Amino acid sequence: MSSAAENRYDVVIVGAGIVGLATARQLLQARPELRLAILEKEAEIAAHQSGRNSGVLHSGIYYPPGSLKARTAIAGRKAMLAYCSEQGIETRICGKVIIATRDSELGRLRDLEERASANGVRAERLGPERLAEIEPRAAGVAALAVPEAGIVDYGAVCRALCREVERAGALLYLESAVRGIRGDRQGVRVETAKGEVAGRLLVNCAGLHSDRVAALDAPVADGTHIVPFRGEYWALRPARRHLVRGLIYPVPDPSFPFLGVHLTTTIGGGVLAGPNAVLALAREGYRWRDASPRHIAALAADRGLWRLARRYWRTGAGEVWRSLSKNAFVRELRRLLPELGADDLERAPAGVRAQALRPDGALVDDFAIVETERAIHVVNAPSPAATASLEIGSAIAAKAMDRLGRG
Template sequence: MPDRKYDLVVIGAGIVGLASAMEILKRHPALRLAVLDKEEQIAQHQTGHNSGVIHSGIYYAPGSLKAKLCVSGKQKLIQFCQEHDIPYELCGKIIVATTEEELPRLQNIYERGLANGVPGVELIGPERIREIEPECEGIRAIWSPTTGIVDFGRVALAYADEVQARGGEILTGHEVFDIKQQDGVYNLETSRGVVASKYIVSCAGLYADRIAEMTGAPKYPKIVPFRGDYYVLRPEKRHLVRGLIYPVPDPRFPFLGVHFTRRMDGEVWLGPNAVLAFAREGYRRTDFNARDLLEAVTYRGFGLLAWRYWRMGLEEMYRDFSKVAFLAALKRYVPAIRAEDMLPGPSGVRAQALAPDGSLVDDFVFNRSGNALHVRNAPSPAATSSLAIGEVIAATAAKAFDLPTPVAH
């Protein structure tokens, strides 16, 4: 017999799972809802390891879910922060071209920003670059004044408070090992007993594909973990970076490249690189999980990705172990940085959905299997977009599960 019974269970107490639970309870306050998480504290993985940037929506293909949900989600996030006294800062971001060959790509990003309705974006030259970031060098840049920073861990805690205030439960330390369906009910076998629920919303991040398979959903796209390591600027050198300095994305490589990120606590993060993690929770170079690594390297999609980007992949691996190489990438933008200014920093693991043809799944992906909804791919800017994603999940759940709508009084 199940130890606990609910109408709906959300798997994953990261920022997307909590936002989805909060929005579902707003719309359906009578639901018995619980959020399960394998860790003893919420927001311990992607939410707790991200760079803290409130993205404006400038990069994403017009019409994509990322573009729409980032632009709308950012406004909702700022309003939420204001209502809950969560500090944030719209410090602005410059995307810097350092070579002539980058200029067409910079122009394309600028046009995307305009198409996506990102406020205030402008193309600027070297003099304006130095006004905004005195130590930065570039031949042209995009200025995005409404890009900002926030502590997403603190935002997630506020979401969790809202979930509980609306009658939802948050069950930490409940790792889901298996899911069986019987008589229209899902029985979730967890590390702390069986939890029964009529409906499931999975926001499992690094384990999204495995949870999906447990409910009979397709095994693809698979999650492949990529670790990103940061350095931090020595405190007395933080003046070298005022806000956010980003590169023009390189089409030869599927990830963004190193950048400069000011944090709410005053720290300045340098990075990250992007290398295959040898475990789904492989935050250190020495972390290793045989199942995770074997799944990744034997997956056809990963083999095709590695073949396509082998040269850039080797460069990223070299940079991961070479401070000199990492420094060289940073000095393209801020020449005044020296090796002694760089201190070892944190790392994160990105849950990247990878298609069988070797292509990185770029957009957010949501799908349904029976009475289970799955967030299959939610990389950056998912934290910025979390409230908008929560609204999509809640609306989809209401329709897919035919959830009762409360009667207005």
């Protein structure tokens, strides 16, 4: 990288995951003359959450009506389908069933049905016979069918977005971890592992490190920070993939909407089982042995996390147990798919979710975007942010254009 004066841009985006790339795309669609730089710490794009997820195109059924999640997931799913069709990226609207496996879950299933209607998402209540027509190997006392849910390979989406924005003039700097941010008269100077870049505005889409990048710009006043939760997967052996046709989910626990192992077919023809959710011992801790002493010390001193753990230790212990014991994991899945056996599953790569936590121990539920004098920080973009990415990108682009002057 040469000097900052030469490396001067209108917008400097940190993070080449799906949110950063979608933001670049939406900015350049609206204002093709903008000079854009994307700074990525890894040697490739989509190396973390965007390349390590379930690949589900969510319908938007789960989220509180009017929330950013609901609005951007519903509109984002449509935008993503249109984008994939334009780019020749395969998608499959295979539908999802959300299954109540015991009577005690029927109340929550009913709430979900009401939420679907409030969000304008199509959902059909199923009895066991109708469920058997859609997913013959699944079992439950009742279910909701969500026909609009589907699948896509978000890694392929990221590659298409990257090609498009580079063609439109954006510069992608790989292996360029952001280490410092300071203001100057024209905007912002960003120190990276490879040199300095200057811009009028910074957009932080750093996922698992978004709080650290935000803290380089300005202290986070309310102490909200990222806690990484690893999601481990198993894959159905090829001979058993016929057990699942589309997407099979349990009824979610409203306190932990991201919990609950499920079964998802993938664009590549596989079937994933998972993910669970265990506290990762490093921000990018994909295995138990990926443990960072600095991170563990921070977790031990994290009051918000202690508060969360005190309230939900049973839930957390269950997730750890399912991580350590394949049989426990299979038992959980068997509630949805009774024929499944431990021998049907082989290990698949894990992902790590970036989840924002408040100092009072509350998980930040909605997507969160915070603005400072020189930056826009995406401080919470967990699932369904891949589905919603083009809409989140549009929302950030609108904020950025307001800041830059609509020109």
